[in-house]
Amino acid sequence: MPYCSRCGVEVDFGVEECPLCFLPIQEDPDRPVKEPVKKKYPDEPVEQPTKRILSPKEKRIRALEIISVSLMIPLLIVTFTDLIITETISWARFPMTTLVLVWLLCTFPLIFAKRPVIVTIGITISLIGFLVLVDYFDNWNIDWFHILALPIIALVLFLSVGVVIASFMVKQKGMNIAAFILFAVGILNLVLDLIIRSPPENKVNLTWSLFVLVPTFIVGGFLMYMHYRFTKDTDFKTKIKAKLQM
Amino acid sequence: MTSFIFNPNKWIISKEFKSGSLVLIDTTANNSIEHPIALTQEERSKIRSYRMDNAAILFSFVCGERIPCLFRLTATLLEPINVNLLQKALNRIIERFPYYRVNQRPGLFWFYWETNLGNPKVIADSKYPNQELPVRKKGIFPFRVRAFQNRIAVEFYHALTDGTGGLTFLKALVAEYLTLKGIQTDDWEDIFRFGQTPHEEEYEDAYKRYYIPMYPKMKLANVAFKLPYKLEKTGIFHIITGIMDVKEVLAKSKELNVTLSEFLISIYLESLQEIFHELPEKQQKKVAHPIRLQVPVNLRRFYPSQTMRNFSLFVTPGIDPRLGYFSFEEILKTVYHYMRVEVNDRYISQNIKRNVRGELNPLMRATPLFIKRIGGKAVYSRMGERLYSGSFTNLGRVTVPEAFSNEIESFQFIPTSSASNKSTCAVASFKDKLYMNFGRVVKETILQRKFFRKLKKQGISVKIETN
Numbered sequence: 001m002p003y004c005s006r007c008g009v010e011v012d013f014g015v016e017e018c019p020l021c022f023l024p025i026q027e028d029p030d031r032p033v034k035e036p037v038k039k040k041y042p043d044e045p046v047e048q049p050t051k052r053i054l055s056p057k058e059k060r061i062r063a064l065e066i067i068s069v070s071l072m073i074p075l076l077i078v079t080f081t082d083l084i085i086t087e088t089i090s091w092a093r094f095p096m097t098t099l100v101l102v103w104l105l106c107t108f109p110l111i112f113a114k115r116p117v118i119v120t121i122g123i124t125i126s127l128i129g130f131l132v133l134v135d136y137f138d139n140w141n142i143d144w145f146h147i148l149a150l151p152i153i154a155l156v157l158f159l160s161v162g163v164v165i166a167s168f169m170v171k172q173k174g175m176n177i178a179a180f181i182l183f184a185v186g187i188l189n190l191v192l193d194l195i196i197r198s199p200p201e202n203k204v205n206l207t208w209s210l211f212v213l214v215p216t217f218i219v220g221g222f223l224m225y226m227h228y229r230f231t232k233d234t235d236f237k238t239k240i241k242a243k244l245q246m
Numbered sequence: 247m248t249s250f251i252f253n254p255n256k257w258i259i260s261k262e263f264k265s266g267s268l269v270l271i272d273t274t275a276n277n278s279i280e281h282p283i284a285l286t287q288e289e290r291s292k293i294r295s296y297r298m299d300n301a302a303i304l305f306s307f308v309c310g311e312r313i314p315c316l317f318r319l320t321a322t323l324l325e326p327i328n329v330n331l332l333q334k335a336l337n338r339i340i341e342r343f344p345y346y347r348v349n350q351r352p353g354l355f356w357f358y359w360e361t362n363l364g365n366p367k368v369i370a371d372s373k374y375p376n377q378e379l380p381v382r383k384k385g386i387f388p389f390r391v392r393a394f395q396n397r398i399a400v401e402f403y404h405a406l407t408d409g410t411g412g413l414t415f416l417k418a419l420v421a422e423y424l425t426l427k428g429i430q431t432d433d434w435e436d437i438f439r440f441g442q443t444p445h446e447e448e449y450e451d452a453y454k455r456y457y458i459p460m461y462p463k464m465k466l467a468n469v470a471f472k473l474p475y476k477l478e479k480t481g482i483f484h485i486i487t488g489i490m491d492v493k494e495v496l497a498k499s500k501e502l503n504v505t506l507s508e509f510l511i512s513i514y515l516e517s518l519q520e521i522f523h524e525l526p527e528k529q530q531k532k533v534a535h536p537i538r539l540q541v542p543v544n545l546r547r548f549y550p551s552q553t554m555r556n557f558s559l560f561v562t563p564g565i566d567p568r569l570g571y572f573s574f575e576e577i578l579k580t581v582y583h584y585m586r587v588e589v590n591d592r593y594i595s596q597n598i599k600r601n602v603r604g605e606l607n608p609l610m611r612a613t614p615l616f617i618k619r620i621g622g623k624a625v626y627s628r629m630g631e632r633l634y635s636g637s638f639t640n641l642g643r644v645t646v647p648e649a650f651s652n653e654i655e656s657f658q659f660i661p662t663s664s665a666s667n668k669s670t671c672a673v674a675s676f677k678d679k680l681y682m683n684f685g686r687v688v689k690e691t692i693l694q695r696k697f698f699r700k701l702k703k704q705g706i707s708v709k710i711e712t713n
Contacts, residue, residue, distance in 0.1 A: 001709070007695060008702040009488075010709040019486055019712040020695040041373050041485075041713040042394055 002028060012038060060110045067106045075099045093137045101130040124157055151195050159184040172227070179223040186216035289363055296345060296359040300453040300601050301556035302405035304630075306350060306357040307622025309381060309403070311480045316376040317409065317672070318660035319416045320399040323653055327393045328427070333368045335423040336391055338440040340366060343415055345449050345554055346406060350381045350388060355615055357405075362386075368393055373713055374483040375660055376685070379403055391419070396655070398423070404556070404662060409641050409672075410544055411554040414438060416657075417646055424650050431649035445552050452551040453602050461599040466628070467562060470538040470635045471522055473668040474529060475688035483663045486694045487711040488682040492643075492675045494706050504582050507640045507673075510682070511539055511563055512578045513704075514671065517696035518635055519577070522567045538564030540630075540637040540667075545598075548591045559597050561588045562634065601629075631666035636693075641674040651677070661685050669693050 002025050003010045004018035014037035017024050054062065075096060082092035089096075108122035131149040135142050163180045170176055193209030298306060309315040340347050347366075348359035366387045371394035381388050381403050388403035389412075398420060402412045418438040478484075499509040518537045522530065542558045551557055563584045565572050572580070587593075604610055604625075610618075644657040658681045661672035669686040684694045698708050 004710075007699050007710075008708075009698050010707065012709075012711065019710050020691050020698060022691075039395075040487075040711050041375075042371055043373060 002026070014038070056113075060113060064107060064110045067110075068103065071099050071103050094134065097130060097133050097137070101126055120157075120161075124153065127153055148195060152192065155188060155191050155195075159188055175223040175227040179220040179227070182216040182220035182223070186213040186220070189213060189216075292363065293361045294344075295351075295361070296348065296449065297451065298357060298359065298405060299451040299553075299555045299557075300598075300605055301408075301558075303356060303605060304622065304626055305403070305405035307619050308626040309378075309405070311378050312665045313626075313663075314376055314378040315404040315662060316379060316401045317404060317412065317662045318375050318399055318401045319409070319412050319674075320397050320656075320658045320660070321416055321420045322397045322655040322658070323420075323424075324396065324655055325653070326396055327398060327423075329368055329393055331426050332391070332393055332398060332419075332423050335419055335426050336368060337365060339415075339418050339422045339438075342418060342438050342440055342442055342444065343554065344444060346387075346389060346415060348388065348406075349384060349386060350403075350405070351384075352382070352615055355611060355613070355618070357615070359388075366391060370394065371397070371399060374481060375399070375485065375713070376401055376483055376663055377481050381405075389415075406556075407554060408544070408556045408558045409542070409639065409659065410546060410558070411556070413641060413644065413657075414554060417644075420654065421646065421650055424653055427653075429649055429653060431647045433647050435645070435647050437646065444554075447552040448554040450551065450553045451555065452545065452549065452553040452557040453598055455551065456545075456549045456595065457598055457602040457606075458595050459599070459603075461596050463603065464596045464600040467536075467538065467633045469535050469632050470564070471518065471533055471535045471567065472635060472666065473518075473521065473688065473690075473693065474525065474533055475668055475690045477665055477668070478687050478689060482687065484686050484689075485660060485713045486684045486686075486691065487658065488684070488698055488701070489709040489711065490680045490682065490701070490706055492678055492680040495680055498704055498706060502578060504578060505585075506680075507541070507638070508578070508581050508585055510640075510673065511541065511638050512574065512581050513697055513700050514539060514636065514638055515563070515565055515577050515581065516572075516574050517693055517700060519565060519567050519572060520696055521692060523571060534568050536564050536566040536568075537635045538562045538633060540634040542637075542639045543589055543594065545594065548594060559594055559601075561585065563588075564635075627666070631664065634667055636667050637661060637664065637670045639670075639672045641672065644674055644676045656681060658683060663687050 001010045002013060002015065004021065004023055004025060006023045007018055007020045009018070009020060011018065011025060015025055078092045078095045078099075079089065082089055104126040105123060108119045108126070112118040112122070128150070131153070132142065132145050135145040135149070163177075163184050166180050167173065167177050189209045189212040190206070193206055197205055197207065305315045344361070345359070347362055349362040350357050351360045362385065364385050364387070366389070368391045371392040379388070379390060379401065380386055388406040390401050392399045392401065398416070400412065400416050400419065402415075407415075414436075415438075421434070421437045422440055495506055495509070499506045502509060504512070515537055522533070522537065525533065540560045540562060542560055545551075545557045545559060546553075549557075561584075563581045565577055565580055639659070639661060641659045645651075646654065654676070656679060657674055657676040659672040659674040660683045661670035663685055664670050665687055668688045669684060671682065671684050673680065673682045675681065684697070686694070698710065701708055
């Protein structure tokens with residue numbers, strides 16, 4: 001019987017390599033008739049139908065379809081409920097507008113997954129449109145949108161873009177990113193306080209925002225210090241270990 | 247009235263069989279053709295539901311593509327299989343095993359077994375055994391009978407039964423098949439026969455019968471060393487079969503004053519130890535844990551029970567490579583003494599207590615099934631998979647009446663695949679041969695290579711076969 005010269009194990013006639021070490025099995029020259037290998041198992045590897053794997057794009061389109069259908073259900077319910085009760089579209093305007101906003105907020109990232117600029121612009125425009133409509137539907141007049149909503153959206157957008165740009169610009173990323181976010185949160189609260197409480201006589205009157213601003217800047221400053229003091233020093237871990245005699 | 251759904255796209259005609267008979271094979275459902283959709287009053291009265299046994303509960307939570315929870319028993323005959331005759335034998339013998347003629351159904355708190363009124367079908371074999379069985383689908387039997395050339399194979403979902411129950415079924419099926427072929431015998435020994443009434447004890451959950459509530463709970467072992475190889479794609483399960491002369495192995499074991507299992511376990515542990523010590527120092531540090539094997543023990547040996555459901559537990563012989571290199575003699579001694587101490591009814595009862603306690607916990611019982619399923623995998627890993635580096639199971643010597651034995655070449659046991667242990671091992675002997683099957687879900691054959699080379703060094707001749 002043929003055998004593997006390295007492992008010492010026997011194999012069936014016709015087997016070309018050792019199943020253990022894959023060394024070619026020497027053929028017996030005295031054996032005149034070559035026998036076909038007697039199969040122990042059939043060749044069909046998997047008898048179960050393989051699952052169809054969806055591409056990322058197909059997955060996104062499927063997700064959008066599910067979201068659209070799911071949002072359509074409450075939209076139709078509120079519309080018809082309002083129509084049955086009041087025979088016109090009255091209060092249903094608000095949930096309808098909100099559902100459309102939710103659909104837009106999901107649609108932009110799903111359709112333009114790899115285009116962050118388009119997604120940001122799309123979401124911003126959707127938000128602005130939503131707030132304008134809500135303001136208008138309230139009393140058929142635009143009164144608080146330009147005083148409150150627009151400056152807040154502009155501020156959030158400005159700060160978000162600022163953090164993203166700053167994060168891209170720094171060479172070493174780490175705790176400094178967390179610090180940028182904390183600074184932005186502090187500034188956001190400060191300006192919010194100013195926008196919301198802006199008195200008629202234009203007198204600056206800061207109240208609660210200082211309680212947010214001070215801790216965010218202190219913690220942010222500490223993170224910046226930690227980042228720029230120690231991350232450059234690659235031997236920091238080794239030095240600490242040496243100091244502690246570990 | 248029973249109706250059948252026939253979808254032509256779902257079926258293929260197998261040309262595998264040389265017996266001249268063609269067979270329809272369901273490529274998706276695996277083992278069931280008939281799906282009754284409208285039941286008569288009489289059929290409805292036949293439906294019975296069974297609670298799962300303690301081991302089955304855990305398997306029912308975790309089974310899936312990566313953990314199919316299937317083991318396989320095969321009988322290779324001297325002549326090619328006649329599939330029509332085998333189907334006839336299966337139709338008859340399944341009547342004798344009503345507790346296997348079931349389908350796994352979800353309840354509010356647990357999965358349970360419900361009588362399956364369909365008929366299990368013989369299907370073609372595949373290159374890789376023990377692939378996932380969609381047990382949670384309605385109408386699917388928790389086992390499948392496959393045929394290839396001279397071989398009859400039955401793959402069992404481990405929640406249904408253990409090796410002993412599986413072997414009883416396979417022996418009954420083969421005996422029925424051979425009887426239909428015209429082989430006669432007067433002495434049927436322990437083989438179950440068509441027409442017998444099942445004993446009530448065959449249905450029992452023997453774990454609960456032998457559960458002693460006052461026993462102290464058992465401490466769980468810590469995590470074990472794992473083979474550091476990358477997994478193959480799901481569904482791939484390589485088999486390496488080592489065929490040895492059983493007398494040679496027994497003689498060597500006797501010479502070393504250990505049992506056959508202890509001898510093979512020691513070689514298995516030594517091979518794993520070598521793999522550990524050959525790893526680069528950095529990698530070795532990461533995987534430095536005890537090397538432990540999962541060795542199932544048939545509890546019917548200790549507690550009288552005729553149950554055909556699961557009734558086995560594990561002992562875990564091992565060594566700790568962090569204590570240095572163990573010589574083969576040291577490993578042999580460790581395994582020998584470990585088995586003498588641990589394979590004992592008191593410790594086994596303590597083990598039963600640990601497993602059954604969780605199932606009987608009121609909070610656990612009140613938890614809905616969907617929540618249990620979420621935590622099931624974590625429990626399976628904590629109480630099982632992570633504690634072992636491999637598994638070794640010995641079904642022992644398979645015997646059948648002489649008239650049947652003359653028609654059979656071999657009985658083999660293929661272990662369940664394990665993504666965590668990566669390689670598992672199962673042994674069975676028939677007549678004068680010992681069949682050792684290593685199943686693995688990785689490409690590397692290092693463990694098997696080391697194992698069989700060591701056996702060869704011990705003076706044992708080995709013949710290797712593979713899929």
